[in-house]
Amino acid sequence: MLFVHIIPILWGVYIAFIDLDIYTITQWMKAPFVGLQNFFTVFSPATDTGIRYLRSIWNVVYFGLVTIPAGYVIGLLVALLLNREFSGRTIVRGLILLPYITPDSVAYNVWRFIFQARIGIVNKYLLALGLIKEPVLWLVGDRAIYTVMIASIWKGWPFACLILLAGLQNISRELYEAAKIDGASSFQLFRFITFPLLRPVSATLLLLSAIWNFHAFNQFYILLGTDPGKAHVPSTFILQEAFTNFHLSRGAAMSVFLTVLIFLMTAIVIYARRGRERE
Amino acid sequence: MKKALKKVFSKLFFYVALFIVLAVVLIPYLWMVSGSFKTTLEIQSADVTKPELSPSWIPRKFTWENYLRVNRTVRMLDYFRNSLIISIGTMIFSVIISLFAAYGLSRFNFSWKHGYTLLTLSTQMFPGISFLIPYFMMFVLIRYYLGIPMQNTYWGMIFTYTSFALPFSVLMLRNFLDSIPREIDEQAQIDGCTPFGALMRVILPLSKPGIAAVGIYSFIMAWNEVLFATVLTGRETKTVALGLLEYITAQQARWSGMMAACILVSIPVLILFSFMQKYIIEGLVAGATKG
Numbered sequence: 192m193l194f195v196h197i198i199p200i201l202w203g204v205y206i207a208f209i210d211l212d213i214y215t216i217t218q219w220m221k222a223p224f225v226g227l228q229n230f231f232t233v234f235s236p237a238t239d240t241g242i243r244y245l246r247s248i249w250n251v252v253y254f255g256l257v258t259i260p261a262g263y264v265i266g267l268l269v270a271l272l273l274n275r276e277f278s279g280r281t282i283v284r285g286l287i288l289l290p291y292i293t294p295d296s297v298a299y300n301v302w303r304f305i306f307q308a309r310i311g312i313v314n315k316y317l318l319a320l321g322l323i324k325e326p327v328l329w330l331v332g333d334r335a336i337y338t339v340m341i342a343s344i345w346k347g348w349p350f351a352c353l354i355l356l357a358g359l360q361n362i363s364r365e366l367y368e369a370a371k372i373d374g375a376s377s378f379q380l381f382r383f384i385t386f387p388l389l390r391p392v393s394a395t396l397l398l399l400s401a402i403w404n405f406h407a408f409n410q411f412y413i414l415l416g417t418d419p420g421k422a423h424v425p426s427t428f429i430l431q432e433a434f435t436n437f438h439l440s441r442g443a444a445m446s447v448f449l450t451v452l453i454f455l456m457t458a459i460v461i462y463a464r465r466g467r468e469r470e
Numbered sequence: 471m472k473k474a475l476k477k478v479f480s481k482l483f484f485y486v487a488l489f490i491v492l493a494v495v496l497i498p499y500l501w502m503v504s505g506s507f508k509t510t511l512e513i514q515s516a517d518v519t520k521p522e523l524s525p526s527w528i529p530r531k532f533t534w535e536n537y538l539r540v541n542r543t544v545r546m547l548d549y550f551r552n553s554l555i556i557s558i559g560t561m562i563f564s565v566i567i568s569l570f571a572a573y574g575l576s577r578f579n580f581s582w583k584h585g586y587t588l589l590t591l592s593t594q595m596f597p598g599i600s601f602l603i604p605y606f607m608m609f610v611l612i613r614y615y616l617g618i619p620m621q622n623t624y625w626g627m628i629f630t631y632t633s634f635a636l637p638f639s640v641l642m643l644r645n646f647l648d649s650i651p652r653e654i655d656e657q658a659q660i661d662g663c664t665p666f667g668a669l670m671r672v673i674l675p676l677s678k679p680g681i682a683a684v685g686i687y688s689f690i691m692a693w694n695e696v697l698f699a700t701v702l703t704g705r706e707t708k709t710v711a712l713g714l715l716e717y718i719t720a721q722q723a724r725w726s727g728m729m730a731a732c733i734l735v736s737i738p739v740l741i742l743f744s745f746m747q748k749y750i751i752e753g754l755v756a757g758a759t760k761g
Contacts, residue, residue, distance in 0.1 A: 195633035195636070196596070196637075199605060200601070202607070203601070203604040206603060269491055272491070283492065286495060289499070292740065293739070294690075294736060295694055297502075297714070300732055303718075304502075305501055307725075310513055310516040310517070310518070310525050315525055326518050345494070345498070408598065408697050409696050425597075426599040426697065430599065433603055439607070442602075446600035447600070449597050449599065450596055450597060453596075453597065
């Protein structure tokens with residue numbers, strides 16, 4: 192674990208502080224130490240790289256702010272729906288897990304096909320309903336990020352549903368029966384029993400989703416190609432900077448920042464939760 | 471009367487909602503299946519603005535070509551072989567290593583045990599991209615100093631994916647081994663087994679389901695991975711996940727071929743998952759809720 196995870200990470204940090212490109216890679220120990228220069232480059236709104244990196248961070252935050260709540264709400268609604276007894280429940284549960292277990296490469300390629308301008312079904316039905324006048328190019332420019340959001344929500348909600356369903360099944364039925372005898376409505380049952388008891392599961396689920404959100408890569412890379420343009424996220428942008436433009440050290444600096452960001456966020460969330468538990 | 475009506479409505483509402491959920495889940499799959507049976511010509515000439523050429527759910531001309539010639543434009547069969555070798559290799563190594571690590575964590579006490587477990591958990595938080603540059607450099611340097619090629623080799627990929635599968639595998643197997651009573655291996659040791667013998671003869675057979683789940687998890691992870699495959703594989707070792715992207719080039723888009731390949735790529739994962747569904751879901755739920 193130490194060897195395959197911690198050392199590479201530390202090495203990555205070191206690379207971020209030197210000036211290294213793909214041509215000097217074998218002489219990495221002799222590469223000049225440049226201190227924080229790489230970090231200034233990748234954050235400075237004055238350089239092209241800086242602007243694009245800052246935008247990619249904003250994109251991934253925005254992406255998470257939309258897809259995480261949407262995935263959670265859909266997952267919760269469907270979990271509530273599936274928590275009752277009906278015939279064929281096992282089959283339905285298996286089917287809704289399909290998006291989650293389908294390989295990313297398959298799922299997002301299919302969505303890319305669906306969103307094609309002239310041959311895709313999205314435009315077909317939007318035209319038929321009269322919502323648009325001519326085929327929309329979904330996968331380029333400002334709209335691209337929303338397309339990725341839709342595909343991601345479709346792929347991601349079953350996981351939330353699965354976890355919440357497990358949480359629901361841990362809630363004792365006696366609680367509901369007692370509340371019903373006291374005359375609680377079904378909304379009240381949800382508001383005062385289900386939701387509070389799901390809180391620990393939800394908190395972990397949302398924290399995990401928030402962490403994973405910063406890892407977002409596959410959906411952007413597959414739907415939008417090697418250069419998502421305005422819709423870059425850190426992972427796709429770092430890949431491009433390091434391996435298309437050969438700025439390895441800049442890529443490392445961006446990776447280090449991303450890692451620190453995730454750690455800070457996690458630490459704040461865990462600290463806040465501990466504080467509340469103590470009260 | 472009113473109450474009965476209300477019950478009927480609530481039931482109706484329930485089934486309508488269920489239907490909508492299933493439709494949303496299944497539509498992309500139906501479109502994939504439909505596309506895989508169309509001719510390339512039919513898809514390329516489709517046009518949403520012209521009603522007579524509008525893309526249809528039922529292929530106008532049904533064809534098996536896309537499946538039969540899956541290897542024609544893109545060397546999909548080679549990529550299948552590459553993916554199989556890499557995924558099975560990852561599965562074997564990650565099972566062996568995580569079994570020993572999990573056994574150690576579950577049965578022996580050492581002072582930094584808690585720290586080690588936390589460290590293992592925390593590696594799940596690192597974004598994959600932060601490993602990409604160090605791994606790439608490591609591969610280049612190993613080649614430069616030791617003369618062992620790593621990039622574009624099977625063992626290079628197996629090494630990479632095993633290292634990514636390990637944290638989850640170790641923790642999951644540890645939970646599994648914790649549920650096997652210690653008395654069983656103590657008993658085995660009294661009967662004359664060494665700790666290693668106890669592991670091999672007693673614990674191993676008992677933890678088969680856990681081992682299978684970890685193996686399948688590692689297989690699926692390696693089968694699906696995209697980011698590292700784009701940088702660390704080359705012509706000879708390209709995996710199926712990347713192969714799919716080859717159907718669309720700047721010159722042409724072979725959607726029908728890609729949809730057929732998509733179905734073939736999903737099959738191993740679906741089979742393995744349904745096979746071990748119960749254990750993988752338990753592992754996921756435990757991993758996510760115990761955090």
